[in-house]
Amino acid sequence: MQVRPSERRARIEALVRYLCSPECAGRAPDTAGGIAARTRIVDEFRAIGAAPGGTDGFLQPVPGCGANVLAEIPGHGPLAEHTIVVAAHYDHLGSLGGDTFWGADDNAAAVAILVEVGRELLARRRSGRRVVLAAYDGEEPPHFLHGTMGSMYHVAHPTAPLAGIDMMVCMDLCGHALGPVGCPSEVRDSVFVLGAELSHGTGELVDAAAIAGGIYPRRADLDVIPPLSDYQPFREAGVPVLFLSCGRWEHYHQPTDTPDRLDYDKIVSTVEYLAGLVQMLRERPDAPTFDTHARDDLATIASLRTLARHLAPRVPAVSQAAAHLDALAAAARTGPLSQPQRQQLAWMVAGLEDALS
Numbered sequence: 001m002q003v004r005p006s007e008r009r010a011r012i013e014a015l016v017r018y019l020c021s022p023e024c025a026g027r028a029p030d031t032a033g034g035i036a037a038r039t040r041i042v043d044e045f046r047a048i049g050a051a052p053g054g055t056d057g058f059l060q061p062v063p064g065c066g067a068n069v070l071a072e073i074p075g076h077g078p079l080a081e082h083t084i085v086v087a088a089h090y091d092h093l094g095s096l097g098g099d100t101f102w103g104a105d106d107n108a109a110a111v112a113i114l115v116e117v118g119r120e121l122l123a124r125r126r127s128g129r130r131v132v133l134a135a136y137d138g139e140e141p142p143h144f145l146h147g148t149m150g151s152m153y154h155v156a157h158p159t160a161p162l163a164g165i166d167m168m169v170c171m172d173l174c175g176h177a178l179g180p181v182g183c184p185s186e187v188r189d190s191v192f193v194l195g196a197e198l199s200h201g202t203g204e205l206v207d208a209a210a211i212a213g214g215i216y217p218r219r220a221d222l223d224v225i226p227p228l229s230d231y232q233p234f235r236e237a238g239v240p241v242l243f244l245s246c247g248r249w250e251h252y253h254q255p256t257d258t259p260d261r262l263d264y265d266k267i268v269s270t271v272e273y274l275a276g277l278v279q280m281l282r283e284r285p286d287a288p289t290f291d292t293h294a295r296d297d298l299a300t301i302a303s304l305r306t307l308a309r310h311l312a313p314r315v316p317a318v319s320q321a322a323a324h325l326d327a328l329a330a331a332a333r334t335g336p337l338s339q340p341q342r343q344q345l346a347w348m349v350a351g352l353e354d355a356l357s
Contacts, residue, residue: 003120008271009264012112015044016175016259019090019108026101028094029066029138037090038069041111041135045071048119053132053159060159064148065138066091070159073121075130075282082129083160084281085168085239086274087230088114089139089150099255106252109175109262111135113271120275121282128282132160136230139172151230155237166288167199167281168241170231174270176249177263178307178356180314187310187356189215189266191273192245192303195222195231197296199240199288202281206242209277214269218303221296224342224349240290244274249357297332300345301325304352315355321348 018024018040025033042058050071054060060068069090075081088110092103102108118133136150143149147156155162177188196203196219203219210217222235222243231241251257305325312319328345331337337345 003123005268008116009268012116012267012271013259013264015040015112015115016104016108016262019111020102020104020259022100026094027090027092027103029091029143031094033094034066034091034137038067038135038137041069041090041115044115045069045118045133048115049122050118050133055159060154060157062137062148062150062153065143065150065153068137068150068154069135071118071133073118073131073133075128077127079129079282081164082287083132083165084129084278085132085134085165085234086114086117086278087134087136087151087168088171089136089230091137091140093140093253101253101255102258104257104259104262105173105175105249106257107139107172108259109267110171110173113171113174113267113274116271117275117278120271121278124279126279126282128279129166130160131278131282139230145227145232149233152233155233162237162239165234165239167202168231168234168239169244169274169278169281170229170241171244172229173245173247173249173252175262175267176246177266178246179311183314184310186216187307188263189269190218190246190307191215191270192220192247193217194220194225194243194245195241197221197294197299198235198292199290201284201286202240202242202288203296203299205277205280205284209273209280211269211273211276215266215273217273218307219296219299220303220349221300223295224300224346235292238290238292240288244270247353247356295336297337297342297345298329300349301329301332304348305329307352307356311355318352318355321351324348
């Protein structure tokens with residue numbers, strides 16, 4: 001049965017508002033607020049008909065932190081024993097110095113996307129790989145990239161065979177529109193998709209899943225940014241990864257990251273896009289080959305050039321980057337960029353993120 005966007009939006013907004021409510025109080029790991037948040041996520045996974053995927057029902061306790069919330073969509077057919085992990089962390093900073101850090105964009109919106117993608121995949125009843133829906137605890141400091149980080153613990157204590165995980169898809173900061181108000185949809189509705197270059201054939205699927213009138217997936221090389229989220233432990237374990245993000249914005253890690261500042265129509269479109277992409281990943285006949293040294297400078301430059309072109313009329317400083325991007329594109333067509341050129345590209349990514357924030 002076709003789900004009406006208005007119904008999906010209402011469910012997403014209700015979950016985001018609960019996760020950003022005083023009851024959850026910023027969702028710091030293993031606090032009363034963090035426990036309230038994970039209890040609600042368990043209820044959401046149960047309501048969509050997903051199977052428990054943890055070591056204690058839907059939970060996987062993480063020593064020194066809290067607990068991951070894990071659910072499964074069974075695989076069907078010859079690929080049933082292979083796995084796709086789709087993940088978003090649910091913890092945030094809690095209350096500090098008298099302020100509550102609500103974390104609507106970081107990362108309540110992505111948790112709502114995770115639940116709705118699971119709902120959509122279950123409704124489609126299609127064959128393919130098993131899907132693990134992972135809501136991770138302990139992504140924020142002081143747990144980030146330490147043993148108490150929920151995703152690191154999951155990799156160290158996998159609930160599905162690590163060698164059979166063919167892709168990990170991570171979401172973080174996926175709830176806001178890009179650029180100043182009034183920018184065209186090609187800017188506002190863009191989502192960066194990083195990491196496709198690390199597994200053969202994945203970039204084509206990222207592009208093919210795009211839906212007319214929905215979001216604009218902008219591919220970029222994962223190494224133009226430092227490790228930023230739950231994909232990193234999987235990458236280090238040799239698992240192909242994709243990272244979806246709208247980047248940091250002015251409300252990042254601020255008490256002003258509240259539900260009223262999110263773009264719910266864009267979130268709904270992200271659900272539709274990601275559900276299609278994950279189903280393609282489930283059905284691809286090959287197990288993707290992982291190459292941690294692969295690069296895709298041309299895709300990164302193409303995304304930057306497109307965004308700069310649309311953003312320049314409202315942010316004149318962006319137009320100054322055009323000549324540099326053209327020069328880098330010419331160099332990338334002849335072979336891999338040099339390390340100084342890649343550093344220049346990383347600076348330009350950071351500059352564009354500042355302009356879009």
